[in-house]
Amino acid sequence: MNKKEVFEQVSDMEEQIGQLYQQLGDLKNHMSELLEENHRLSLENHHLRNRLDHEIANEQAGDGEDANGEVSIGEGYDNLARLYEEGFHICNVHFGSPRQDEDCLFCLLFLNKTK
Numbered sequence: 723m724n725k726k727e728v729f730e731q732v733s734d735m736e737e738q739i740g741q742l743y744q745q746l747g748d749l750k751n752h753m754s755e756l757l758e759e760n761h762r763l764s765l766e767n768h769h770l771r772n773r774l775d776h777e778i779a780n781e782q783a784g785d786g787e788d789a790n791g792e793v794s795i796g797e798g799y800d801n802l803a804r805l806y807e808e809g810f811h812i813c814n815v816h817f818g819s820p821r822q823d824e825d826c827l828f829c830l831l832f833l834n835k836t837k
C-alpha cells in the first residue's frame with residue numbers, strides 16, 4: 723500500500739465517521755421525540771383512565787339523580803368536545819387515540835348526537 727492509498731483510506735474513514743456521527747445525532751433527536759410522545763401519551767392515558775373511572779363511578783352512583791342528569795350531560799359534552807379539540811378521538815371506534823390533525827366522521831357524528 724503506497725502513501726496515497728493510505729491517505730485516501732484515512733480520509734474515507736474520516737468521511738464515514740462524520741456520516742455515522744450525523745446519523746447518531748439524528749437518531750438521538752428521533753429518540754427524544756419518541757420519548758416525549760410516549761410521555762405525553764402516558765399522561766393522556768392516565769387522564770383518560772381517571773375520567774373513565776369517574777364516569778363509571780358517576781353512572782353507578784347516579785341512578786337516583788335524574789334531576790342532575792342534564793347538567794352532567796352538558797359537562798360531559800364540553801369535556802368530550804375539548805378532548806376532540808385537543809386532537810383526540812372521542813368516538814367509540816378510536817376513543818382516546820390521537821386524531822393526527824384529521825377530522826373524524828365518527829367523532830363529529832357523536833358530537834352532534836350528544837349536543
Ligand SMILES: [Zn+2]
Nearest residue numbers: 811813826829
Ligand atoms: Zn373518531
